[in-house]
Amino acid sequence: MDLSKFTEWLKGKITFQAFILAVSAGLLLTAEILKAVGSSSKSSGYKYSSLPKACICHECGYILRNPETHCKDIRCPKCGARMWRLE
Numbered sequence: 001m002d003l004s005k006f007t008e009w010l011k012g013k014i015t016f017q018a019f020i021l022a023v024s025a026g027l028l029l030t031a032e033i034l035k036a037v038g039s040s041s042k043s044s045g046y047k048y049s050s051l052p053k054a055c056i057c058h059e060c061g062y063i064l065r066n067p068e069t070h071c072k073d074i075r076c077p078k079c080g081a082r083m084w085r086l087e
């Protein structure tokens with residue numbers, strides 16, 4: 001058995017795994033940073049942190065119940081104006 005060849009092979013394998021580890025750690029870190037940046041800009045952009053029960057269009061009076069996002073991000077399905085939170 002050629003021990004030096006085996007150590008060479010092992011070294012290459014370890015280096016490769018370390019490289020993969022470093023890349024995935026870097027990707028995870030980047031994802032975390034992007035998530036932190038995204039959530040912080042999101043929370044400052046909205047007046048309310050919770051989703052509204054309903055949004056109303058001030059142009060035509062259309063009411064959208066249980067929207068999946070904030071009213072300011074919704075365009076009225078009827079006339080295309082921006083929607084407002086209905087309290």
Ligand SMILES: [Zn+2]
Nearest residue numbers: 057060076079
């Ligand atoms: Zn409308």
